[in-house]
Amino acid sequence: MSLINSINRRNFLITSGSLAGLSVLPWMSPNAAFGADQTLTLALPNNPANFDPAHQANHDTMACSQVVFENLLEVDTDGNIQPMLAKSWSVSEDGLTYIFDLRDDVYFHNGQKMTAEDVKYSYDTVRDKKYKLRRRSLWTPIKEVVIESPTKIRFDMEFPYNDLPKLMTKYMGVWPKGSREPGQPGDAAGENAIKKGPVGLGTGPGIFVKFVSNDYVEFKRNPNYWRKDLPKWNKLIFKVVPEDAVRVAYLLTNQAQVITAPPPREFVRLKDFKGISGASKPSYGFMMLTMNLAAAPMDDVNFRFAVSRAINREEIAQLFGGVFTPHAVFTFAGNAPGRPFNLKAERALDFNLDSAKEYLAKSKYPNGTDFELVIPAVPYIVNVSEAALLLQGQLAKIGIKVRIQTLQMRSYFKKAFGKDKTNNMHVFMNPPSTTYGLAGQFFSGRKIQLAKNFEKLYPETSKEFDEATRKAWASKTSAEAEVHVEKMQGLIARECTGIAIGNVSAANLWRSDVKGFDVNTCVTMRTRNLSLE
Amino acid sequence: MWLILRRASFSVFALFIISFLLFLLTNVVPGSPASAVLDVDASLEEILSWEREHNLHLPVTEQYWIWLCQTLSGDLGESFITDRDLATEIKDTLPITLEWVSLGFGLAIIVGIPLGVASALNPNSWIDHIARVVAMTGISVPDYWIALMLISFVSVGLGWFPPGGHTPLSAGIIPHIKSLVLPVITLSLHYTAVFSRYTRSSMLDVLSQDYIRTARAMGLGRIRIWIYALKNSLPPVINVGAMSFGFSFGHALFIEHVFGIAGLSLSLLNAINELDYPMIQLNVLIVTIIFILANLSADCLNFLINPRLRRQT
Numbered sequence: 001m002s003l004i005n006s007i008n009r010r011n012f013l014i015t016s017g018s019l020a021g022l023s024v025l026p027w028m029s030p031n032a033a034f035g036a037d038q039t040l041t042l043a044l045p046n047n048p049a050n051f052d053p054a055h056q057a058n059h060d061t062m063a064c065s066q067v068v069f070e071n072l073l074e075v076d077t078d079g080n081i082q083p084m085l086a087k088s089w090s091v092s093e094d095g096l097t098y099i100f101d102l103r104d105d106v107y108f109h110n111g112q113k114m115t116a117e118d119v120k121y122s123y124d125t126v127r128d129k130k131y132k133l134r135r136r137s138l139w140t141p142i143k144e145v146v147i148e149s150p151t152k153i154r155f156d157m158e159f160p161y162n163d164l165p166k167l168m169t170k171y172m173g174v175w176p177k178g179s180r181e182p183g184q185p186g187d188a189a190g191e192n193a194i195k196k197g198p199v200g201l202g203t204g205p206g207i208f209v210k211f212v213s214n215d216y217v218e219f220k221r222n223p224n225y226w227r228k229d230l231p232k233w234n235k236l237i238f239k240v241v242p243e244d245a246v247r248v249a250y251l252l253t254n255q256a257q258v259i260t261a262p263p264p265r266e267f268v269r270l271k272d273f274k275g276i277s278g279a280s281k282p283s284y285g286f287m288m289l290t291m292n293l294a295a296a297p298m299d300d301v302n303f304r305f306a307v308s309r310a311i312n313r314e315e316i317a318q319l320f321g322g323v324f325t326p327h328a329v330f331t332f333a334g335n336a337p338g339r340p341f342n343l344k345a346e347r348a349l350d351f352n353l354d355s356a357k358e359y360l361a362k363s364k365y366p367n368g369t370d371f372e373l374v375i376p377a378v379p380y381i382v383n384v385s386e387a388a389l390l391l392q393g394q395l396a397k398i399g400i401k402v403r404i405q406t407l408q409m410r411s412y413f414k415k416a417f418g419k420d421k422t423n424n425m426h427v428f429m430n431p432p433s434t435t436y437g438l439a440g441q442f443f444s445g446r447k448i449q450l451a452k453n454f455e456k457l458y459p460e461t462s463k464e465f466d467e468a469t470r471k472a473w474a475s476k477t478s479a480e481a482e483v484h485v486e487k488m489q490g491l492i493a494r495e496c497t498g499i500a501i502g503n504v505s506a507a508n509l510w511r512s513d514v515k516g517f518d519v520n521t522c523v524t525m526r527t528r529n530l531s532l533e
Numbered sequence: 534m535w536l537i538l539r540r541a542s543f544s545v546f547a548l549f550i551i552s553f554l555l556f557l558l559t560n561v562v563p564g565s566p567a568s569a570v571l572d573v574d575a576s577l578e579e580i581l582s583w584e585r586e587h588n589l590h591l592p593v594t595e596q597y598w599i600w601l602c603q604t605l606s607g608d609l610g611e612s613f614i615t616d617r618d619l620a621t622e623i624k625d626t627l628p629i630t631l632e633w634v635s636l637g638f639g640l641a642i643i644v645g646i647p648l649g650v651a652s653a654l655n656p657n658s659w660i661d662h663i664a665r666v667v668a669m670t671g672i673s674v675p676d677y678w679i680a681l682m683l684i685s686f687v688s689v690g691l692g693w694f695p696p697g698g699h700t701p702l703s704a705g706i707i708p709h710i711k712s713l714v715l716p717v718i719t720l721s722l723h724y725t726a727v728f729s730r731y732t733r734s735s736m737l738d739v740l741s742q743d744y745i746r747t748a749r750a751m752g753l754g755r756i757r758i759w760i761y762a763l764k765n766s767l768p769p770v771i772n773v774g775a776m777s778f779g780f781s782f783g784h785a786l787f788i789e790h791v792f793g794i795a796g797l798s799l800s801l802l803n804a805i806n807e808l809d810y811p812m813i814q815l816n817v818l819i820v821t822i823i824f825i826l827a828n829l830s831a832d833c834l835n836f837l838i839n840p841r842l843r844r845q846t
Contacts, residue, residue: 047803196616212625213615214803215698215795241697241793245681249696252689377806408806410614 039235040514040530043247043256045379046409047214047240050195053173054126054133057413058380059429060260062170063525064238067219068109068202069173072100072119073165079284079432079521081165085114085174085203095160095474102151106226108176109207110200116147121177123155131180135171137446138163160474162481166433170524175201205231205528214240225528232516232531242378251276251509257532258510258517260525261379264320265386267507280323280507281519284332284430285381286437287316287324289373289391289499292421294453297371302363304496308349309356310398313502316387323382326502329489330438332430340434340485345493349500356398368399374415374424377406381427382504388425391501421452427504431522434485435472441498442488443469451497458495465491540832544825551821552814556597559810565589566810570613587613600814614809622800622812627819629699630789630796633713634781637720645725646770649732650763653740664729671726676784680719680791687715697793716792720784724777731773735766768835775831779824 046060053069056062072086083089086100106114123145125131141161146154155164175194179201194201198208203226206219219236239256241247244263248270250256262270262278271278289307291298298304313326328349331341360366375388385406392402405422407415416424430437440446442465444455455462465488472484492498508525510517516529566589567580575583584590588599603610609619652664688696693711700712739745739762748758785798793799797816804812 212795213617213622214799215793239698239793243681243791243793246684246697246791246793249684249689253692253696255695255698408803410807 037235038233038532039237040233040258040527040532041237041239041250041256042525042527043239043241043250043259045240045242045244045247045261047242048211048217048238049410051198051208051211052133052195054135054171055195056171057134058409059524060238063260063527064217065173065198066204066524067206067236067527068198068204068208069175070203071168071170071172071174072102073168075166075169075432075520075522077281077518077520077526081169081432084169085119089165091162091165095162095476096157098155098157098164099148100153100155102153103226104151106203107224108200108203109222110176111224112176114174114176114203115150116153117150117177119153119174120145120147121179122172122174125175125180126172138167138171140445159470162473162475163431163433163435163439166431166436170431170522174203206236216240227528231528233527236527244379244383248509251511254511257514258508258525258530260508261382262507262509264323264382264507267323267509268321270509275512276509277512277514277517278507278509279519280505281521282325283504283506283521284432284437285427285504285506286327286330286332286430287382287384287387287425287427287501287504288330289423289425289501290416290441290451291423291497291499292452293457293497295421297363297365297369298423299457300363300365301495302359303365303369304499305349306356306359306363306398307395307400308496308499309352309359310395310400311391311499311501312351312394314351315394316390316501319386319390320382320504323505323507324502325505328500330441330492330498330500331489332434332503340482340489342486342489342493345486345490348493349496353397360398360400365400368401370401370403372403372405372422374405374407374412374422376412376426377408380409380412381429382507384425384427387501391425425501429522434478434481435469435488438485438488438492439469442492451492454497458497461491461494461497537829537833537836540829544829548818548822548825552601552818553597555814555817555821556600557593559814560593560596562808566613566808609815610811612804612809612812614804614807614812619811619815623797623815623819626795626797626800629794630782630785630798631823633699633716633794633796634720634778634785636713637717638724638778638781640717640721641724641728642774644721645728646732648725649729649770650736650759652729652733653736653766654759656737661733664733667722668726668730671722671724672730674722675787676719676723677787677791679722680715680788683715683719684791697791699794699796716788716794719788719792720781723784724781727773727777728770731770732766735769736762739766764838768839771831771834771838775827778827779820782820782823 042063044060044063046058048061048064049057050061051065051068053062053065056065070085072084073081073089074084076082085103085106087103089098089100091098100119102114102116102119108114123139123142126133126136127139127142129136141158141164143156143158146156148154157164179193193199197211202208205222205225205227207222209218209220211217217238221231221234225231239250241250241256244261247256247259247261248263248266251259252273267278267280270276291304293299308328313328317324317326327346328351329342329345332339360368373388375384388404392404395402412424415422416426428437428440441451442454442462444462444466468484468487468491472481472488475481475484506519506521508517508519513533515531515533518526520526565580565584567575567583571579571583588596591599607620609623611618612622648664648667652661655661684696688694694714695712698712700708702709745758745762748761782798785796786802788794789796789799790802797819800812801816801820803809804816
């Protein structure tokens with residue numbers, strides 16, 4: 001009776017409100033459903049622009065396309081070249097012929113068996129101007145691709161090019177014969193299937209399911225994958241999460257099991273979090289400043305030296321806390337085979353404030369000036385924004401004002417590599433090649449020369465650089481190549497046509513219950529071995 | 534009714550003017566969109582050919598006419614950057630944004646107006662002080678910071694809600710609701726502040742009117758007086774609300790970016806960053822339509838609650 005008597009409007013409202021509140025609690029538990037059913041989610045900062053392995057602009061896109069497309073060779077997580085769709089390969093004594101023995105147990109996702117015809121078609125289309133593929137210039141040293149048998153293919157080279165097997169691990173894939181021609185299923189023009197929705201076109205561990213722009217890419221397990229028992233996951237999701245802090249939150253709340261481009265300053269702290277694992281490896285990537293050598297103030301050699309010598313790279317290394325090695329020459333990580341390192345060039349370009357002031361005094365801008373520096377708004381491999389701010393402060397000490405502009409990836413690439421090139425700063429990731437990054441910037445035959453106008457403004461240096469590059473490509477051993485690459489480094493230092501800041505390490509964070517993850521020195525993520533405990 | 538119809542027809546006219554201005558503005562931006570679309574080493578011939586293909590060689594008025602005819606016939610065109618059909622793009626993104634923005638706005642109304650009323654009825658009381666703090670916080674703290682704090686404390690700290698993304702309803706109602714909670718709260722905090730402040734000041738103004746004093750003197754009940762006062766203080770709040778609903782799609786730009794929600798606002802932000810002109814034009818046009826519809830709805834609401842407006846017609 002007393003209970004009944006105690007019921008009044010206020011008590012009733014309080015009790016029913018509390019009950020309503022309690023009823024909400026069960027669904028406020030953490031998201032245990034994620035990661036269930038062997039669904040793996042990986043968080044990336046960039047929206048994959050397309051899935052065409054020969055038309056990619058960044059490593060996030062590459063991570064997605066490598067789930068579908070595979071190459072003749074691959075690079076293991078320590079940077080060593082290993083066979084993939086080719087069982088073995090050999091190179092002739094003169095370096096002009098490569099022969100690949102292909103696996104005969106590989107099937108495309110559409111059920112068609114992969115043969116030498118498909119490999120030839122892939123390498124012929126990538127070199128054909130008609131298809132306008134971004135990575136075409138990497139493959140132009142190939143003179144001809146000849147089918148020797150359904151499982152044997154020969155590459156005849158225009159000149160010795162020992163970068164070929166290294167480049168074959170990236171920037172390329174094998175797609176079925178005819179897949180870029182008009183009349184493809186679901187792609188009448190034949191242009192977009194590989195780029196937009198490569199259904200049935202790859203041989204990789206994942207079959208493309210869906211791409212929602214700015215949101216996610218979904219793959220399902222390829223049950224007929226030639227590596228038996230792989231992959232272990234049933235579904236693989238690449239989730240686009242541009243914000244650093246939110247990407248970390250995805251990991252901490254188990255919304256994503258692996259994240260790329262962790263915030264550099266937080267990386268060391270986060271990898272020791274309970275339930276989180278993390279590792280970094282010296283990589284083949286370098287952070288650099290590339291310039292428009294024809295436009296003021298970078299058209300002045302002394303000014304460029306002043307900039308390079310005013311950058312305190314050690315300070316930048318401190319900012320990155322262990323995942324960055326400062327260098328003033330374009331060199332590679334400590335464990336890179338045949339690691340070239342031109343000490344003389346390093347000394348000529350490295351931090352020295354007095355020398356920087358002297359160079360500035362000799363330049364056309366003795367009282368300092370300003371220049372625009374574009375950086376990617378969304379981390380491209382590593383977030384360089386804090387390093388750019390630090391650099392801005394360092395250059396201000398000698399009177400050089402840097403106007404930093406952050407741009408989204410597409411606009412960034414236009415500004416950084418386009419006709420109206422603007423000085424820029426980003427991380428350049430290489431395959432396991434000591435020449436690739438240098439040639440990409442300064443070799444006159446490359447489609448995109450990052451050091452704009454190098455060939456026109458410094459014809460002698462450019463000629464010498466091209467010669468050194470070809471000699472490095474023709475080298476039979478890494479020790480031999482090292483000599484030529486050191487020369488290339490010295491030629492860049494001669495007029496300070498490129499400013500290196502240092503090597504970045506590949507770094508990832510993942511949940512401790514993810515098995516089979518190993519940080520890749522060439523950064524592209526390998527997903528086929530991943531599984532959940 | 535004629536007033537509403539007049540407003541509606543004016544809105545349609547305004548829409549045409551705005552769409553033309555929008556078209557003009559995106560076309561006077563220096564540089565060809567071809568430079569943003571084609572590869573960095575595209576030749577002049579390739580650029581000119583691309584421009585011809587997209588009618589960009591024609592005068593702006595002619596381009597606008599072609600675009601208008603296509604749009605009115607339901608052909609919204611394709612994105613310059615992704616080559617995706619814009620109708621599909623809008624179909625995928627608009628419902629997402631519309632849903633969470635409406636919920637956030639609805640929550641702001643539900644919390645903000647009663648808070649403003651309570652604050653006006655008890656000036657300088659503890660509830661008024663709380664309302665003031667909420668308002669100061671909501672108006673002065675940027676959305677993206679609130680979003681990051683919510684992610685840090687509510688998502689990572691307490692593990693109650695996912696830190697981002699949008700879970701479709703097809704994946705289950707609870708995951709769907711959970712994915713909406715943080716962005717909805719982030720948006721609603723700002724507009725709760727707006728509504729509570731406008732309601733408070735409007736209500737205080739009405740409560741100080743002679744007719745309220747007369748009603749009190751004549752012994753009318755307190756609650757009845759409050760209802761009359763609220764009804765009379767609502768028109769300015771409705772007008773501000775209508776404007777704010779349009780503006781909330783601007784706030785959604787940042788919120789969708791932080792939470793990684795693939796909605797209309799994020800699509801607009803990316804289109805702006807990537808110079809995807811057809812996408813920018815269409816997204817802005819849709820936001821404009823929403824803006825106009827919200828204002829038209831405000832007119833209808835005012836018409837319903839304000840007898841003087843009805844008498845005017």
